[in-house]
Structures are given as C-alpha cells and as structure tokens.
Amino acid sequence: MLIFRDEDLDRRRSSRLFSDAMLEDLRWLGIDWQEGPDIGGPFAPYRQSLRGELYLDSWRKLRDSGAIYPCTCSRKDLALAPMAPNDADDEPIYPGRCRSKLGEVAGHAFPAGVNWRFRVPDGEAIGFLDRLQGPQSFVAGRDFGDFLIWRRDDLPAYQLAVVVDDAAMQVSEVVRGADLLKSTARQLLLIRALDLPVPSYFHCQLIRDPKGARLAKRHDALSLRALRQTGCSTEQVLAFCRARQS
DSSP states (O other), X not given: OOBOOBOOOOTTTOOHHHHHHHHHHHHHHTOOOSBBTTTBOXXXXXXXXXXXXXXXXXXXXXXXXXXXXXXXXXXXXXXXXXXXXXXXXXXXXXXXXXXXXXXXXXXXXSOTTSEEEEOOOTTOEEEXXXXXXXXXXXEBTTTXXXXXXXXXXXXXXXXXXXXXXXXXXXXXXXXXXXXXXXXXXXXXXXXXHHTOOOOEEEXXXXXXXXXXXBOXXXXXXXXXXXXXXXXXXXXXXXXXXXXXXX
C-alpha cells in the first residue's frame, strides 16, 4: 500500500496550486496511492500543515525528557563558527554553542521564538540495514551534530515531522533518495527518544543530469510538469529516469 503525504510545512514554497499540480503530474505518470490528501484515509489529514498538534505533542515529550534544548544562534553565528566538513546538501554540523541551555527547557511552554536542537550522543555509531544500500553507520558528533527539530518561526523541522507522521500513519517501509541516508541516522535517534516503531528503509539512487548533478528545484532542474509541457510521453519520462539511474 502506498501513502501520499504532502510535506507542505514551508509556507514560503508551498501552495495549493503546487500541491494540485503535484497530484495531477504523478497521476499522469501512472503512480497510484491508497491514502492521500485527495482521497483521504484512516490517518488523515495527509497534509503536514494540518498536523501541527501531533508535532507539538512530540516536541513536549522531547522537552520533558531533556533530549532537546533551545538554540539562539543566528545564521551569522553559525557561518562564523568552525565546522567539520559536510555534504553540500546536508545540514552543517552544529558547533554546540547552546548546549549549556539544556537546563532552560522548563521555561518554554511552546517552541516558538527560538530554534530547538536534538542533542546527539557524541561518539555513538548509529547503524541500520538499508534494503538497497546495505549496512550503514554514521557516528553522532562526527558525521552529524545536534540537529534542528523545531524552527524559531514556529515550524517543526523535517526530521521531527516525518518521524512523527511515519509512526502515526503506521508506515512500515520508507523509500527515498540516497541523499537522505544520514538523515535516517538522525531520525533513528528521534525514534528511540520518542519510543516509536522503527520502519525499514530503502534509499534509491538519485536521478542526475548529464553533468552528474542531482535533479533538484534548487538547481533549476526540469520538473515533471515541464517535461509534460514539452510533449514528452509517460513512457519517455520513465525511460529518461531509468537511463539517469544507470
């Protein structure tokens, strides 16, 4: 069974127009789902922008357990801090400037106003078996640092939202791009802290352009809608995807 979840938390980049186009384009490609924002299901709503109370409840659990802390670092502070090398598309390793604020969580009834970070267990290897990539292992504090779970503009971060939704929607298998392997290690720490079931993971190869760059909006890559508008057929688009993965 396939679940379609509209991860529309970013208010600046999300709109119903984009969401409707996404649903239409994927249907055109031949993808069908059994639960989603257009057809409903037992775990509705299927738009993350409508699931705020679930995320807030998990934030409270993390706050009360001492797993997170408020971070007041600005982007300038982080830009000036020495950081370990990281992948170009990955979250920079946080230098730990606000870790001493772990004891200040009691004064926050709500998360808005500051960033909230999950304190990782430095030196612990987080391992899992990926169903395509094989055994994976990332060391907390070296491969990734304390990561955002809630933003100062009162939005849950990707890592928290998907963990909460996967558990609430009883997702047993997560299929996504290989660029998110390290994110899975972060999410496994959240899953453990929230005492949630662990799904299995399948990280597929990315589709890349002729220069080797992955297809992404930030790189102004061709969208499915753009390919449709050039007259490409469903079969041509699928053949293009298979060729770029080989």
